[in-house]
Amino acid sequence: MTTKIISTSPFSDQAPGTSGLRKDVKTFKSEHYLCNFIQSLFNCLDLSSGKQTLVLGGDGRYFNPEAIQIILKMAAANGVKKILLGKNGILSTPAASTIIRKYQTLGGILLTASHNPGGPNGDFGVKYNISNGGPAPESLTDKIFAESQQISQYFIDDGHDIDMTQCNVHTLANMSIEIIDPVKDYADQMESIFNFSCIKGMIGSGSFTMVFDAMHAVTGPYATEILGQRLGLDAASITNAKPSPNFGGGHPDPSLTTAKALVNTMFNESHAPNFGAASDGDGDRHMILGDYFFVNPSDSLAILAANAHCIPHYKKIGVKGIARSMPTSQAADQVAKKMQIPIYETPTGWKFFGNLLDNDKITFCGEESFGGGANHIREKDGLWAVLFWLNLIAAKHDSVENIVRKHWAEYGRNYYSRHDYEAITLEQGEEIMAHLRHRLPLLTGTQLDNNLTISQADDFTYIDPIDSSVSQHQGIRIIFENQSRIVYRLSGTGTQGATLRIYIERYEQDSKLHDLDIQETLKDLIMHSLQIAEVQKMTGRSKASNIV
Ligand code: G1P
Numbered sequence: 111m112t113t114k115i116i117s118t119s120p121f122s123d124q125a126p127g128t129s130g131l132r133k134d135v136k137t138f139k140s141e142h143y144l145c146n147f148i149q150s151l152f153n154c155l156d157l158s159s160g161k162q163t164l165v166l167g168g169d170g171r172y173f174n175p176e177a178i179q180i181i182l183k184m185a186a187a188n189g190v191k192k193i194l195l196g197k198n199g200i201l202s203t204p205a206a207s208t209i210i211r212k213y214q215t216l217g218g219i220l221l222t223a224s225h226n227p228g229g230p231n232g233d234f235g236v237k238y239n240i241s242n243g244g245p246a247p248e249s250l251t252d253k254i255f256a257e258s259q260q261i262s263q264y265f266i267d268d269g270h271d272i273d274m275t276q277c278n279v280h281t282l283a284n285m286s287i288e289i290i291d292p293v294k295d296y297a298d299q300m301e302s303i304f305n306f307s308c309i310k311g312m313i314g315s316g317s318f319t320m321v322f323d324a325m326h327a328v329t330g331p332y333a334t335e336i337l338g339q340r341l342g343l344d345a346a347s348i349t350n351a352k353p354s355p356n357f358g359g360g361h362p363d364p365s366l367t368t369a370k371a372l373v374n375t376m377f378n379e380s381h382a383p384n385f386g387a388a389s390d391g392d393g394d395r396h397m398i399l400g401d402y403f404f405v406n407p408s409d410s411l412a413i414l415a416a417n418a419h420c421i422p423h424y425k426k427i428g429v430k431g432i433a434r435s436m437p438t439s440q441a442a443d444q445v446a447k448k449m450q451i452p453i454y455e456t457p458t459g460w461k462f463f464g465n466l467l468d469n470d471k472i473t474f475c476g477e478e479s480f481g482g483g484a485n486h487i488r489e490k491d492g493l494w495a496v497l498f499w500l501n502l503i504a505a506k507h508d509s510v511e512n513i514v515r516k517h518w519a520e521y522g523r524n525y526y527s528r529h530d531y532e533a534i535t536l537e538q539g540e541e542i543m544a545h546l547r548h549r550l551p552l553l554t555g556t557q558l559d560n561n562l563t564i565s566q567a568d569d570f571t572y573i574d575p576i577d578s579s580v581s582q583h584q585g586i587r588i589i590f591e592n593q594s595r596i597v598y599r600l601s602g603t604g605t606q607g608a609t610l611r612i613y614i615e616r617y618e619q620d621s622k623l624h625d626l627d628i629q630e631t632l633k634d635l636i637m638h639s640l641q642i643a644e645v646q647k648m649t650g651r652s653k654a655s656n657i658v
């Protein structure tokens with residue numbers, strides 16, 4: 111076998127976004143595109159260090175198998191000693207994090223575009239996770255991008271393709287490739303955190319019904335092992351459990367608009383199950399539903415933290431602190447205040463939780479975008495959240511809706527919604543943000559109507575409390591005296607044009623007012639959010655294309 115040195119030249123668009131490099135499949139398939147990025151990554155890794163093993167796998171989407179074969183050959187040519195590869199190329203994002211940590215590898219390469227659609231006309235993505243199991247921090251992604259802008263050659267072995275369908279060991283040049291069970295380590299970890307006998311008792315009781323929708327994505331095999339084999343759930347209650355390269359033609363995103371079948375089951379049938387849940391393409395997001403009831407992800411974070419003592423593992427380790435991304439509602443802040451523990455507000459993207467978790471500053475963290483997790487790994491974790499809810503329901507003998515309503519009664523309710531303006535042009539997106547930034551000094555102190563006075567208006571800057579790294583321009587915050595908020599930011603995960611996200615929040619303490627229609631109760635704030643940013647004038651749009 112020989113190493114080939116291939117001449118190439120840079121692509122200007124290889125800056126990793128909120129969560130790795132995401133492009134449409136066609137771009138990734140174009141000549142040198144994937145190889146350039148992978149070589150840029152290898153150029154930034156210390157492959158001479160003691161840790162020379164990398165984890166490799168992905169969400170099973172279209173182009174995963176081809177990309178894996180290419181990456182294996184490039185890894186061998188770049189001096190990687192060993193690869194732990196998920197069988198059939200499968201590894202959910204949380205399982206990859208578990209495996210990196212358990213086997214103390216240098217890091218892992220995750221092939222996923224998360225909840226973006228897959229298939230020949232869909233998206234693909236490459237994400238690098240470091241030795242703590244979490245997404246590469248900006249210092250590293252900036253370096254990878256810099257390398258990609260000066261690349262002139264890459265190295266690739268001319269060996270044969272590897273059979274990924276059996277758990278055994280292969281050799282490519284001097285590199286060993288161990289094909290591993292993608293599920294076992296993760297399932298064992300879940301079993302060590304949650305009270306499986308308590309959940310199993312509830313599932314087997316005959317009085318509890320549930321459905322988990324794997325959306326033809328990566329969590330199918332994980333749910334089959336954990337919910338089915340280990341917790342006794344019947345196979346019919348795990349829907350769309352077989353991963354497919356184009357996610358069955360669907361959009362593997364657990365939200366009220368995209369998880370249609372599950373939503374119909376939970377909201378339209380005369381006998382809806384007690385519990386419904388779904389995860390996304392790579393298994394790190396979750397949506398929780400009760401019968402005729404939706405749990406807002408920001409509330410989910412707050413509720414899990416407030417009830418951590420119901421789970422023996424978390425009762426034992428305690429809750430050190432909570433972190434939420436800046437646009438996530440402030441529901442968790444109410445919990446932290448009562449528990450007298452710190453709350454951290456970080457920029458959007460899981461990578462910002464890494465330092466806080468590594469340094470034991472927080473136990474739980476979450477994002478409004480259906481992401482929640484804890485200190486067991488360094489990624490958000492869809493099935494973890496599902497198991498947490500199941501454990502809570504079993505321990506409390508209560509329904510999803512009651513658990514949420516009791517939480518609101520105790521802590522108040524943060525009415526919350528996100529309005530997306532998708533596929534506007536990059537210029538429009540940047541102009542809106544620039545215009546808002548320009549207006550910031552004028553906004554503080556402005557009274558918009560009788561009970562809406564702006565107490566603070568800023569462009570969110572995060573200073574990492576551990577390494578003091580500074581992340582600027584992380585979103586525009588308009589904060590009102592009554593704790594209401596409007597937040598604006600541009601998406602960092604899209605592959606076409608720009609998406610403007612507007613997050614709107616209002617706090618209501620009075621439990622007699624906890625049953626209002628969300629859009630109706632937020633309507634004044636929504637109107638102000640459009641006026642402040644002059645959204646219609648700048649985009650020509652009169653309403654959001656997606657409301658969460
Ligand atoms: C979106 C979510 C963000 C999440 C990211 C990756 O990013 O908003 O919370 O971390 O996906 O899953 P955005 O498109 O807003 O940059």
Ligand code: ZN
Pocket residue numbers: 203223224225390391392393394395
């Ligand atoms: Zn995801």
